[in-house]
Amino acid sequence: MNIVEWAAKTNRNPEQISESEWEIVEIVYCSHPAIPDVGGKDVIANLWKIGKLGIIEEMLPVANECIELEEKIQQRHVEIDKLRTSLKEISDKYKK
Numbered sequence: 001m002n003i004v005e006w007a008a009k010t011n012r013n014p015e016q017i018s019e020s021e022w023e024i025v026e027i028v029y030c031s032h033p034a035i036p037d038v039g040g041k042d043v044i045a046n047l048w049k050i051g052k053l054g055i056i057e058e059m060l061p062v063a064n065e066c067i068e069l070e071e072k073i074q075q076r077h078v079e080i081d082k083l084r085t086s087l088k089e090i091s092d093k094y095k096k
Helices: 003-009 019-031 040-095
Strands: none
Touching: 003 019, 003 040, 019 040
């Protein structure tokens, strides 16, 4: 979702949406586990209609925690790939 879509979903002009609001909405929309991949735009827009930015702001810590965990998972994947490469190099050395 982009800021123009967000403005349309919340019945506002894009100019009415601050950078800080959009940053919060984008983080929660993309990373909070309660926002589904399918239909997420409508879910977050309905949250806005119920409680404006307040509800979405309350979801921000969990969204940020999910981002941190995803980054850690990605780092571990990189580490695992390096270890597999090292293991293959050792294995290949003894297969010659």
